[in-house]
Amino acid sequence: MSRLIDVENLTLQFDTDEGRITAVDDVSFSLEAGEVMGLVGESGSGKSVTAKSLMKLNPRNAVYGADTKITLHLDDRPVDVMALQNDHEMKIVRGGAISLIFQEPMASFAPAISIGDQMVEQLLIHTSFSKSQAKEVSVEMLDRVGISDPDTRFGQYAFELSGGMRQRAMIAMALSTKPKLLIADEPTTALDVTIQAQVIDLMKDLVTEFGMGIIFITHDLGVIAQTADKVAVMYLGRLVEQGTVRDVIRKPAHPYTRGLLAALPTLDDIDAPLTPIPGDIPSPLERPPGCVYNTRCQEVVGPLCSAKVPEFSQVDTGHAAACHLYDPAGGVK
């Protein structure tokens, strides 16, 4: 496998009327080609903002940290994403090397333009296809994602398709430019479980076929267990745990990950009580000092937790948690 993207010290703040809000705080990760990374966290944890930062798709009031470095490794050369200036330069990544699938496909398609015209339009921007070639490729992709009668669907509008079909069309559109990296932001959350199972299968097939990397954003740990190779857990803008999917789900190291798993109703033991994580997620305007999770944490080590931001410590090979439980300098454990 070859390295696809390196994200180092990604920090992102927003200037608002109420002050400068930190949305992403010193996040680092990397992804290989053909690898699926699950990015897990609750609403407000910063997972969508992190993913959009990889294409600098954030509003104008976004301020990136000075030592933020995002390197995309294309076939011939590395691209420094932060150095890309205008929309023209951004074409290399936006819709070119990186495609994005949104949660709500109804809101992502233009309602008054046919599905086919939208697919052709982006192919004309990002590839050297002629209009007729672009149509051919689009119909082929619709067929590939399991849409029956693709020729007819090509001419239809988003409202004429069912929810599952729209999400398939979205995936077809995102993949038709043959991206190196696919960012899927809650792609199955709005779908029924039976349709979700179909879409997950489809995405797994496509990774194998196209060999691209996927960042799969979701709050559903079950979906992660069924799709991802490795997992990164986010809380209030910070990564708190990273590791392979088996390690993180079977041996969660960070108290937050443990809390998430304990709160999840599972079918394995229907009598098990559901254990909520106490309290609510703090507002981004009132980020707690020290470890961001210390206000809800059940395993606080001591005053250190509300004083010092924990660094990542290795728990096992390829498995790390940012928690003072594992901090040798903390003098515990």
Next chain:
Amino acid sequence: MSQNPLIVAQGLSVHYGLRGGLIGPAPFVRAVENVSLEIAPGSFFGLVGESGSGKTTLGRAMLRAAPISQGEVLFDDGEVAYALKDLGKKELKDYRKRAQLIFQDPYAALSPRMTVRDIIAEPLEVMGLTKSRVEADERVREIAAKCRLNVEHLRRFPHAFSGGQRQRISIARALVSGPKFIVADESVAALDVSIQADVLNLLKAIQEDMGLTFLFISHDLSVVTHVCDHVAVMYLGRLVETAPTRTLFSGPRHPYTKALLSAIPSLDPDDRGKAQKLEGEIPSPTNPPSGCKFQTRCPVAIDRCRVEEPVLESAGTEHNVACHRWKEFSS
């Protein structure tokens, strides 16, 4: 069921008229078709199905918030007994006090211009249940405490609250009139898992504390199996299987129930690809298939399923299933 049921649906159908149909009878959608079920007092009754299965419409019909086209809904809480279809204005007003709804989206359900106190007190004022503001305040404080909201919270506006807190406000509003029967329509679907568990535990605690009966509508079978004692599975407006939760979970009989259980993503990464997958999507209720409504997606459908619609039959104690072939696959 040993006790008299609190609420009973008998052959309940809800049809909605469609536009068009210049020639012949006006077309209509059978959103709910011939549904019969009983909910015992003190039960936490789950209703599951995909979007478009009619579960919300059924819940609303049981509150008389959707029109009852055929059949009847009977309510009997020991104090009053109502037949909902032709309920008079005065009785309907009284029924509103006894049967309440908790909505899905705590962001849309609360008026941003009212304080939490006013939101919770509104049903009391509308229904004329309290005589003075002091009395209403007292009732609001009492119910807010049950929903773990403190006095400080009551003065604020909804925007100051998180999703979990807002849902607790919605719950308090539903409970303030002292209802016996609550329909909770996807009440935790919009919440994060860490908060979802908290709200579910609160609903259970309140149910035991106040002796309530719940109809808990959800698309999430894993949530339903954890909180409900009975479950009914719906597909395209029909009940396809009803059973006590444990029975349904350990021995599902209907192919649709089996597929739903199997489609829940397992937390075990080594379970990949083991799920039994359903092809296709739920058909449109405006153009339902002939025979069994599930036949277009059913992995075991035969010719009989395409012509004859199965009816609910007993498959064990309190266990009913509507499938021609359940016996062949019941091992």
